[in-house]
Amino acid sequence: MSALHQRLSKLEEQLQLNSDNSSQPPASDKPRHQRAKKGKLPNDKQRGGQHGHRGHSRSLVPPAAVSEFQVYKPEHCRHCGAGLSGDDPAPYRWQVTDLPSIMPVVIEHQVHRLRCGGCGQTTRGQLPPQVACSQFGPGVTAVVGMLIGQERLSKRQVQRVLRTVFGMQMAVGSVVARQQEISDSLAEAYQTIQEYVHQAPHRHIDETPWREGWQRAWLWSVAGHPSSDAVSGSGQARCGGGTTTAGDQSRQPQHIQSVHRLQLA
Numbered sequence: 001m002s003a004l005h006q007r008l009s010k011l012e013e014q015l016q017l018n019s020d021n022s023s024q025p026p027a028s029d030k031p032r033h034q035r036a037k038k039g040k041l042p043n044d045k046q047r048g049g050q051h052g053h054r055g056h057s058r059s060l061v062p063p064a065a066v067s068e069f070q071v072y073k074p075e076h077c078r079h080c081g082a083g084l085s086g087d088d089p090a091p092y093r094w095q096v097t098d099l100p101s102i103m104p105v106v107i108e109h110q111v112h113r114l115r116c117g118g119c120g121q122t123t124r125g126q127l128p129p130q131v132a133c134s135q136f137g138p139g140v141t142a143v144v145g146m147l148i149g150q151e152r153l154s155k156r157q158v159q160r161v162l163r164t165v166f167g168m169q170m171a172v173g174s175v176v177a178r179q180q181e182i183s184d185s186l187a188e189a190y191q192t193i194q195e196y197v198h199q200a201p202h203r204h205i206d207e208t209p210w211r212e213g214w215q216r217a218w219l220w221s222v223a224g225h226p227s228s229d230a231v232s233g234s235g236q237a238r239c240g241g242g243t244t245t246a247g248d249q250s251r252q253p254q255h256i257q258s259v260h261r262l263q264l265a
Contacts, residue, residue, distance in 0.1 A: 060095055104168045107137075136178065140168070144178040200224030 019026040049055070071091075074084050109131055113124040134141075140162075147153045147161060155175045162168045197203060203224045210219035 060093055061097075066095070102166050104140075104166055105137075134177075134181070136170070136174065140170075141178045141181055144175055145182040148175075148179055149182075197222055197224040
C-alpha cells in the first residue's frame with residue numbers, strides 16, 4: 001500500500017507541473033492554466049524606477065546648435081479673451097532631435113580624349129592616383145572600418161547598413177577591399193607598436209581559437225603597457241597565457257604561417 005501511495009503522490013505532483021514551477025515550455029500548459037502575474041520582482045520591488053532614485057533627463061542643446069526654431073504664442077487671454085502680444089523673455093523650451101535623410105555624395109570624374117590637330121593622334125587625360133585607386137571615398141572607408149572593427153558587424157551586415165541607412169549599394173567584395181585598405185593604412189602604426197611591445201620589459205601573452213578561411217588557427221595577443229600586438233597563426237604550436245619577460249623566448253608563438261594586422265588596442 002505504501003508503494004501505491006508514493007506512486008499516487010508522484011503522479012499528483014506531475015499533474016501540478018506547469019511553465020511557472022518547472023522547466024516545461026508555456027505551450028505545454030493546460031488550456032485553463034493562468035500564469036502567475038509578475039508585477040513584482042523577487043525582492044518585492046516594483047519594476048521600473050525605484051522611489052528616491054536619482055533621475056536622468058536629456059539636456060537641452062544650446063541655441064547656437066539648434067537648426068530651426070518654431071515659436072508658438074497665444075493669441076488671446078485664456079481668462080478674459082483679450083488679445084495678446086509681445087515676447088516671453090524665458091519661454092518654455094522643448095527640443096526634438098531627428099536625423100536628416102542621408103544621400104551619398106557622388107562625384108563623377110570625366111576623363112577626356114582629345115585629338116591633336118597637327119599629327120591627328122589622340123591623347124587621353126589621366127585620373128589622379130588618389131582617385132583611380134578606388135570607387136569609394138575615405139568617408140565610406142571610415143564607416144566600413146568602424147562597423148567591422150568597432151561594432152563587430154559581418155560583411156553582409158555592413159552591406160545592409162550601407163544600403164538601408166546611407167542609400168548606397170556596395171558588393172561584399174568591395175566591403176572586404178575597404179577593410180584591406182584600412183589594414184594597409186595601419187601598417188606603419190602596427191610596426192611601431194610591434195617594435196614597442198617586443199622591447200617592453202614585461203609582456204603579457206594570451207591566446208584564443210581563431211579561424212583563417214576554413215582552417216582552425218590561434219590568435220595570440222602580446223600586450224605591454226600601454227600597447228598591445230595581435231598575430232594569428234595556423235599550426236600546431238601554442239603558447240600559454242601568463243606573463244613573460246623580454247628575454248624569455250620560450251613562450252613566444254612559433255611556426256606562425258601567416259600574420260595579419262587584426263585590431264590594435
